[in-house]
Amino acid sequence: xxxxxxxxxxxxxxxxxxxxxxxxxxxxxxxxxxxxxxxxxxxxxxxxxxxxxxxxxxxxxxxxxxxxxxxxxxxxxxxxxxxxxxxxxxxxxxxxxxxxxxxx
Amino acid sequence: xxxxxxxxxxxxxxxxxxxxxxxxxxxxxxxxxxxxxxxxxxxxxxxxxxxxxxxxxxxxxxxxxxxxxxxxxxxxxxxxxxxxxxxxxxxxxxxxxxxxxxxxxxxxxxxxxxxxxxxxxxxxxxxxxxxxxxxxxxxxxxxxxxxxxxxxxxxxxxxxxxxxxxxxxxxxxxxxxxxxxxxxxxxxxxxxxxxxxxxxxxxxxxxxx
Numbered sequence: 001x002x003x004x005x006x007x008x009x010x011x012x013x014x015x016x017x018x019x020x021x022x023x024x025x026x027x028x029x030x031x032x033x034x035x036x037x038x039x040x041x042x043x044x045x046x047x048x049x050x051x052x053x054x055x056x057x058x059x060x061x062x063x064x065x066x067x068x069x070x071x072x073x074x075x076x077x078x079x080x081x082x083x084x085x086x087x088x089x090x091x092x093x094x095x096x097x098x099x100x101x102x103x104x
Numbered sequence: 105x106x107x108x109x110x111x112x113x114x115x116x117x118x119x120x121x122x123x124x125x126x127x128x129x130x131x132x133x134x135x136x137x138x139x140x141x142x143x144x145x146x147x148x149x150x151x152x153x154x155x156x157x158x159x160x161x162x163x164x165x166x167x168x169x170x171x172x173x174x175x176x177x178x179x180x181x182x183x184x185x186x187x188x189x190x191x192x193x194x195x196x197x198x199x200x201x202x203x204x205x206x207x208x209x210x211x212x213x214x215x216x217x218x219x220x221x222x223x224x225x226x227x228x229x230x231x232x233x234x235x236x237x238x239x240x241x242x243x244x245x246x247x248x249x250x251x252x253x254x255x256x257x258x259x260x261x262x263x264x265x266x267x268x269x270x271x272x273x274x275x276x277x278x279x280x281x282x283x284x285x286x287x288x289x290x291x292x293x294x295x296x297x298x299x300x301x302x303x304x305x306x307x308x309x310x311x312x313x
Contacts, residue, residue, distance in 0.1 A: 016189055016192045016193065017185065017188075017189055018189065019186055019189060022182050022185045022186050022189065023182065025182065025185075026178060026179065026181075026182040029178045029181075030175065030178060033171065033174050033175065033178065036307055036311060037167065037171050037311065039311075040167070040307070040310075040311035040312070040313060041167065050311075050312065050313065051312050054307035054308075054311050054312055055307065057307070058303050058304050058306075058307050061303045062300050062303050062304070065181060065296055065299055065300055065303065066296075066300070068185075069181050069182070069185045069292075069296050069299075070292070070293055070296045079127075079130060082130065082131075082134065083134075086134045086137060086138070087137075089138075090137070090138065090141045093141065093145055094144075094145060094148060097145060097148070097149060098148070098152070101149055101152055101153070102152070
């Protein structure tokens with residue numbers, strides 16, 4: 001098992017994630033899933049709050065998958081910048097469209 | 105390959121570039137994100153316009169089955185990530201076994217999805233059916249989006265499973281090794297995208313009450 005966490009900008013995919021790391025990632029994702037279902041089932045009266053928490057938890061889960069399972073954490077930082085640009089572009093679509101519809 | 109000038113390029117047929125291949129996969133995944141992003145945008149707008157109807161319609165979905173499918177996809181994401189670890193360590197047998205588990209889990213996901221769809225179709229919620237036609241406008245929109253988004257996602261599940269099957273074949277043939285595992289990595293990236301999309305579809309369709 002080799003860990004080169006100190007060198008995340010390594011050009012080739014030298015980093016090998018351990019089985020244990022993948023297992024911990026899964027455990028975190030399952031925990032977040034239980035949490036989001038619980039908020040939805042038991043917090044049904046807090047409507048807008050449950051929408052916000054569901055989306056927040058989904059975003060955290062997505063980042064965990066991208067960073068650990070998709071190795072984004074160990075890739076060249078260009079990948080993280082590209083992802084940020086794409087996500088910001090999409091958020092811009094959402095915001096502009098919402099403003100348009102909310103002002104009708 | 106002949107060159108009229110007699111010039112021989114330094115790169116003589118070995119065009120393997122793991123980094124470029126991976127970057128290509130990521131760029132493709134970005135287009136996939138925006139494809140589903142467009143659908144999420146449509147969902148957001150219709151939800152703003154039909155908040156109550158979306159709420160009522162979403163109660164028709166089975167949270168238990170949705171949760172099980174979420175767990176199935178998360179576990180399959182882990183198994184394919186582990187398959188990459190295995191091949192990086194040169195353990196071809198374990199890698200192939202984990203890839204088989206991933207394909208098996210994709211089948212479990214599809215079977216559960218099939219039962220969910222059948223139940224909804226039996227109620228007549230599929231676009232074009234009589235019950236669907238008589239639903240209030242907002243509720244039929246919800247079911248339209250439900251079927252559209254989950255089936256587009258399911259299509260990706262099937263493509264991902266076929267992709268992984270190809271990786272199993274290539275690994276068994278010895279084309280994928282501890283030094284040359286880009287194919288496994290790219291299949292993994294694609295499969296994680298399938299998981300990522302579901303991570304957002306699940307709360308938006310099943311949980312947001």
